[in-house]
Amino acid sequence: MKMPTIVSEFRAGLANGQLLIQNCTDCEQPNMWPRYACPHCQSENLGWRVSGGKGSLHSFCVLRQGAPEGFEEDLPYAIGVVKLDEGVQLAVRLVPDAPGDWESYSCDDRVEFLAVSAEQIEKRPVATFRRVGG
Numbered sequence: 001m002k003m004p005t006i007v008s009e010f011r012a013g014l015a016n017g018q019l020l021i022q023n024c025t026d027c028e029q030p031n032m033w034p035r036y037a038c039p040h041c042q043s044e045n046l047g048w049r050v051s052g053g054k055g056s057l058h059s060f061c062v063l064r065q066g067a068p069e070g071f072e073e074d075l076p077y078a079i080g081v082v083k084l085d086e087g088v089q090l091a092v093r094l095v096p097d098a099p100g101d102w103e104s105y106s107c108d109d110r111v112e113f114l115a116v117s118a119e120q121i122e123k124r125p126v127a128t129f130r131r132v133g134g
Ligand SMILES: [Zn+2]
Pocket: 024, 025, 026, 027, 028, 029, 038, 039, 040, 041, 042, 043
């Protein structure tokens, strides 16, 4: 059995099709990436809550070559930084428009969380997002 880590709950949420964000139970502020103490009030009473899963695409990058070691087989893929409507941001994978094609994506686009299979999360424990609307 693997030791629990600070991101264990986040990863378990993804495997269950849920996007969780860390939340301070004292000052109620959301907090991502997870920390051991709340950056707003220094409380160590931190829990998790389900995010609405909507946000805007702060920035993104399509990788077609030169992937980091261990990620070569994923090429091509797109990573982005999403600012959730809760006010926190996280790094995500972006769903292509068609295989290898992220043409429709622009910064500041509205995006939404997309649940993927537990097998996919086991392999790459990262949230997946897609563009919303036209
Ligand atoms: Zn706090």
